[in-house]
Amino acid sequence: MPPIPKPDPLGMPIPIGYLFALKVFGFFLHMVFMNLWLAGLPVAVILARTRPHVSERLIAAMPFAMAFGINAGIVPLLFLQTLYPQFFYPATILQAWFWFLVIPLLLIAYTAVYLAAFGRWRILASLAAAILLTWIGFQFSAAMTLTARPDHWPTLFRSAAPAGGVHGWTLYLEREALLRLGLMAGMAFGTVGAFLALLTEIRQGDSRLQEEARPLVPILFTIGLGIFGIAGSLYAPTVADRLPRILQLLTGASVPIAWAAAWLYRARPRPATAIILTILQGGVLVSNAIARQVVQATELGPWVDLGKIPVRGEWGSFAMFVGALLIGIGVLGWMLRTAWIRVRA
Amino acid sequence: MEYPVWVVPFLTAPMLIPLVAIPHVIVAQFAVGGGFLLADSVTWAYRNGRSDVLAYLRDLARFFVLLTIVFGALTGVGIWWTIGLTSPESTSALIHVFVFGWATEWVVFVIEIVSAFAFYYLWDRLRPREHMAMGWIYAASAWLSLVLITGITAFMLTTGRWTPEANFFVAFFNPSFLPQVLIRTGGSLAIAALWIGVHLSFRSPEALRDELVPRVSRWAIVGMLLILIGGIGYFAVLPDHARLNILRAPLLLIMTTLNFGATLVALTAFGLGYLRGGRWINPPEALLMLLIGIVAITSGEFLREGARKPYRIERYIFSPGVRVAEAALLQQEGLIARSPWLQLYLREDLGLPEEALRDPARLPETQKVQVGEALYVYHCSSCHALDGYNGIRPLIQPWTPEMIADAIRHLHRTNPAMPPWLGNESEREALIAYLIALQKGGR
Numbered sequence: 001m002p003p004i005p006k007p008d009p010l011g012m013p014i015p016i017g018y019l020f021a022l023k024v025f026g027f028f029l030h031m032v033f034m035n036l037w038l039a040g041l042p043v044a045v046i047l048a049r050t051r052p053h054v055s056e057r058l059i060a061a062m063p064f065a066m067a068f069g070i071n072a073g074i075v076p077l078l079f080l081q082t083l084y085p086q087f088f089y090p091a092t093i094l095q096a097w098f099w100f101l102v103i104p105l106l107l108i109a110y111t112a113v114y115l116a117a118f119g120r121w122r123i124l125a126s127l128a129a130a131i132l133l134t135w136i137g138f139q140f141s142a143a144m145t146l147t148a149r150p151d152h153w154p155t156l157f158r159s160a161a162p163a164g165g166v167h168g169w170t171l172y173l174e175r176e177a178l179l180r181l182g183l184m185a186g187m188a189f190g191t192v193g194a195f196l197a198l199l200t201e202i203r204q205g206d207s208r209l210q211e212e213a214r215p216l217v218p219i220l221f222t223i224g225l226g227i228f229g230i231a232g233s234l235y236a237p238t239v240a241d242r243l244p245r246i247l248q249l250l251t252g253a254s255v256p257i258a259w260a261a262a263w264l265y266r267a268r269p270r271p272a273t274a275i276i277l278t279i280l281q282g283g284v285l286v287s288n289a290i291a292r293q294v295v296q297a298t299e300l301g302p303w304v305d306l307g308k309i310p311v312r313g314e315w316g317s318f319a320m321f322v323g324a325l326l327i328g329i330g331v332l333g334w335m336l337r338t339a340w341i342r343v344r345a
Numbered sequence: 346m347e348y349p350v351w352v353v354p355f356l357t358a359p360m361l362i363p364l365v366a367i368p369h370v371i372v373a374q375f376a377v378g379g380g381f382l383l384a385d386s387v388t389w390a391y392r393n394g395r396s397d398v399l400a401y402l403r404d405l406a407r408f409f410v411l412l413t414i415v416f417g418a419l420t421g422v423g424i425w426w427t428i429g430l431t432s433p434e435s436t437s438a439l440i441h442v443f444v445f446g447w448a449t450e451w452v453v454f455v456i457e458i459v460s461a462f463a464f465y466y467l468w469d470r471l472r473p474r475e476h477m478a479m480g481w482i483y484a485a486s487a488w489l490s491l492v493l494i495t496g497i498t499a500f501m502l503t504t505g506r507w508t509p510e511a512n513f514f515v516a517f518f519n520p521s522f523l524p525q526v527l528i529r530t531g532g533s534l535a536i537a538a539l540w541i542g543v544h545l546s547f548r549s550p551e552a553l554r555d556e557l558v559p560r561v562s563r564w565a566i567v568g569m570l571l572i573l574i575g576g577i578g579y580f581a582v583l584p585d586h587a588r589l590n591i592l593r594a595p596l597l598l599i600m601t602t603l604n605f606g607a608t609l610v611a612l613t614a615f616g617l618g619y620l621r622g623g624r625w626i627n628p629p630e631a632l633l634m635l636l637i638g639i640v641a642i643t644s645g646e647f648l649r650e651g652a653r654k655p656y657r658i659e660r661y662i663f664s665p666g667v668r669v670a671e672a673a674l675l676q677q678e679g680l681i682a683r684s685p686w687l688q689l690y691l692r693e694d695l696g697l698p699e700e701a702l703r704d705p706a707r708l709p710e711t712q713k714v715q716v717g718e719a720l721y722v723y724h725c726s727s728c729h730a731l732d733g734y735n736g737i738r739p740l741i742q743p744w745t746p747e748m749i750a751d752a753i754r755h756l757h758r759t760n761p762a763m764p765p766w767l768g769n770e771s772e773r774e775a776l777i778a779y780l781i782a783l784q785k786g787g788r
Contacts, residue, residue, distance in 0.1 A: 003685030005347035005433075009668070010441035010509055022448070067414055067458050070422065074451050081429070081440045089348055089433035090686075096351040096430050100361065103423035110415050154689060157349060164690035164719035165352035165726065168430075317445035317513035321452070328452040331482060332459055338479075339463050342470040 002150035003157075004303055005086040012082070013314035016306050019079050020293060026075020028289040031184075033069030035191035035285070037062055037113070038137055038184065041130035043192055043220065048123050051212040057199060058192070059126055062113040070106070084147065087300060091146035094156045095139075096168030102139055105132050138181050145177040148299035179235040186228025187284055190258055193220035194281035197265050197274040214269045217277075221262035228255050242298035243291055251291045254284040346667050346675070346767070348433040349686045350722055355733030357726060358431040363650065365427050367643050369420035371536065374529060374642065376413035377491045378537025380484030382564055383409065383464075386557065387480050391473040398557070401549055403468050405541065410465040413487075414458060431727070434666040435501075435657040442507075442516050443497050450493040457486040491529055499525045502649060503582060504659045509670075520582040527575025532642055534568025535611055539631075539638040542618070546631040555622040562618035569612040576608075584659060587652035590762050597651045600644040607641035610634075654728075654762040663764040665724050672767055679703060680720060680768035687723055691716060706774035717779025720772055731783075738783060746781045753777050 012019065044058040080088055092099040109132040116125040146152060152172070160170040193216075200206070200213045232252065240248070258280040265273040297306075351358045383406060390398035429436045440447070460483035464476070471479065496517040500507070505519040538561045545554050545561075580588075591597045614634050618626070655664050662668055667675060671683070681687050681702045691697045695715055701708050705716040721737070729737040741749055753773055757765040766773050 003349075003689050005685070008437045008441050010438060013441060013444050064462065067418070067462070068455075070418060071451070071455055071458060074422065074454075075448070077425075078440065078444065078447055078451070081437065082444050085433065085437040085440065086347075089429055089437070093349045093351050093430055093433065096358075100427065100430060103365065103419060103426055107416070107419050110419060114411060114415065154693070157686065157689060158693060162352055163715075163722050164687050164694075165350045165722040168351050168353075312512075314445060314513055317443075317449075320513075321445040321448045324449040324452045328456055331456055335456075335459050335463055335479065335482070338471070338475050339467055342467055342472075342475070345470070 002153050002303075003090075004150050005090070007304065007309050008085055011310040011312050012306075013312055014318050015311055016083065016309075018318075019083050020297070023076050023079035023083065024289050024293050026072060026079065027292070028286055029072035030069060030076060031187070031285045031289060032191065032282075033065045033072055034137075035184070035188035036065040036195060037069060037129070037133050039188035039192045039220070039224070040065065040195070041113075041126050041133065043189075045123055045127050045130060047216075048126075051216060053206075053208040054196065054212045054216060057196075057209060057213075059113075059116045059122060061195070061199075062126075062129070063110075063117050066110050066113055070110075080147075083306065084296075084300060084304070086304070087147045087150060088143075090150070090153055091172075092143050093166055093168070094146065094153065094160065094170055095143065095172055096166060098139055098168075098171055099143060100168075102136050105136055109133050109136070137184065138177065141181040141184070142172040142174070142177040144296075145174060145180060146172045148296050149174075149176075150303055176235070176238065179231045182227055182231030183235060183288070186224045186226070186231060186255070187288060189220045189224030189227065190255065190262075190281050190284060193217045193224065193262055194258075194274075194278045196220070197262075197269075198278050201269070201271040201274040210269070214266065218259075218262040218266045221259045225255055225259045239295050242295050244294065247287070247291045247294060250287040254280070254287045258284050346434075346665065346680060346684045346687075346723060348666065350726060351430055352722060352726055353730075355730050357728060357730045357734050359727050360734050362424065362427050362431060363646070365420055365423040367646055369417065369424055370646055371639055371642050372412060372417040373421065373491070374533040374536050375540055376409075376417050376533075377484075377487045377530070378533035378535065378564075378568065379409050379413070379540070380480070380487040380537075381534065382537050382541060382561055384477065384480035384484045385564065386560065388477045389560070391477060397553065401553060401557075403465075404548065405544055406465050406468070408544075410461050414461055418454075418458070432657055432666060434668070435662050438658060438662060439497060439501070442500070443513065446493055446497060446513060446517060450490055453486050453489045453493065457483060457490060460486060488530065488533075491533065492526055495525045495529055496522050498649075501656075501658050502587065502653050503584060504661055507661075509661075521579060524575045524578035524582060527571045528579060528645070529575075531568035531571030531573075531575060532645070535565045535572070535615070536635075536638045536642060538562060538565035538568070538615065539611065539635045542626055543628070543631040543635050546626045546628045554626065558618045558622055558626060559620075562615045565615040565618075566612070569608065569615060572608055583652065586655070586761060590652045590654055591648065594651065594762065597648060600648045600651070604641055604644040604648060607637045607644065610637050611641065655757065655764040663767065665727055665764060665767060667764070667767045672765065675767045676765075676769060678769065679772050680723060681705070681716075681772060684723055687719055690719055704771045706771040706778075708775075710778065713775050713778045714782045715779075716772075717775035717777070717782075720768065720776045721779055724767060724776070737780070741780055741784050744784070746784075749780050749784065750777045753780070 040058045040062065044055045048055045109129040112125040112129040112132070116122045116129065156170050156172065157166065160167050196213045197217045200209050203209055236248070236252070258277065261277045261280045265277045353361060383402060386398065386402055390402065460479050463471070464479040464483050468476070499521040500516050500519045503519045503521040504516070507516040507519065541561050542558065545557060549557070591601055611634065653659065656662060657664055657666070660669055663672065675683055681691065688702060691702055695712065697712065697716070701712070705713055708716065725737065729735045729740070732738050744752070752759050753766065753776055756763045
């Protein structure tokens, strides 16, 4: 039996269904922006000479993607720590230094992204950010994989236990963690493709962008499909018994469907096809966010019965959050609408 | 005790928290105060048709937005990151009590980011009314974020009427909530004003300085008054153990003095700024004043953290990560019995039999010392490095073995900032054996 701590005695604030829904919603939001930097930065570096306008646009978008991606990443982590603290904390403590280093590395990457966006050492700064962010992506993948694998904890702990403590220099270098990162990278190329399609159709007057981006969109989707296909074919058998068939089908089929839509966009590059492509790519991300949650819950199922953890019924603070969210959506709506009108003008 | 312990040599793992938290608090308070000062100055500039002031403010806003969005956001997440690694029990408790407080703060933070971007990047494109509105939305959301986080951090020092059965609002509106909101709001206005003083001293012509310094100083004087009112309230609601800690620990006394001294110096400077305009400010003076402001914030944070001992969360979790309600059980059944990771190490790495885990004092000396060392890691290493911060080796060096044994037997009475011993008698003897061996140079 792995040394799994007991669930927090304070219990769940509200029924777990709500917490799972918020976690998946937050993860979806995080993926949208995180995908942009995960694939967008390498694409911007590689295309700096051949498609400079696309490269420039991607680099200019990165500070925003980083700001919102990091912000949205708070949500799934918050609800993960509400649902599974007894799994998440040991998994990160065992790799403590690597997990801790995510913050300074992110700080360097974020600064590099701004340097590039302000035109200082554009390619070098983008490359540095791309490398650091890919490493951080792997670190996340390793932490989340280990969170769901408490049976692997004792071995890691015993290799890292000075007088019963943890030195924190152990890295969970498992095939599964790499494959999960591969799946994410595959999706990320699609998300960048959809973003470019949408941007191109919004900026109708930008002929250089149209010229460079439209043929690129299906290529990005094809690269994404390839990476997703390879990682997925290796990863899928390991979770086949834990993921309902309908979700397997959805996650597996959503990527080629979006890929087909990318070719449709190439053939008919219009706002409508760009929107269809973006919606389908959103479907890829949503189905994967749900599938990942289902796999995590199934993996942790043998170790904890969340249904038995008492629920406190924190409805007052939940109402406060929902109220803030509704007001927030209103305020954000006004700000985005104002910004949109002024930018268009 | 149910989680593995991350051992950080020399510094101790929890000391990584202030490394991230103090820069964050400075930048976050700077963001809040700066939000108000920028929004107010932009409003004034638009209303008076001052394009020169607007041009200056745009330059100021660039650095400001970058610093707060990049550094402020990341170090904020970084604190959460670090406390999860160093104090998982407390982090889990805070998350379970305040999950929707944090979620609400996330919403507010999204608004903060969007308004900051719109405020800076659309500077020339927004209409004046829209631009002013964006500035005030930014200021309000940054301040709301401060309020929400203060409720959570204040709870760690004063849990008030909260019990594990009570709800979020009882925890949030704890006794030190309001004083801390006043202090932090005031500190935010002051530190932002000090920074603008630095910026003005380097960048703007003297005439502009003369106009802006009194304006900024007025906000800062309001801030200083809030600090004074909040400070009085803060000391009034401090729990007895925290007050005792401040009075008896020399370092905390020094921090208190520094805090008061720096606050008074800053207040005097703002008074001068308000009365005499900006011509007296030059770069070295402005930088010195900013440094004094940073000292005030740093010492205040150090004081808040230090005063909390022996708790991580007042009357709920002791500093080694043990819930107060479980202390008696641990003292009866033993720390090892409640710590699955420690058991794993003792069983698998040291190969100790089951009965030795219940009664380590009966083991041969070498093994007893090994168990004592592991108990030290789980019970003591969160506050005491071996040789560095709060180093245990130099601390016990002049003591006799009897003094060591006596100190461990009466931990909380010897030093009220220490928790009681949270294991059984036999485990205590093993820890004493380890510390004596450590002192003799045997470990």
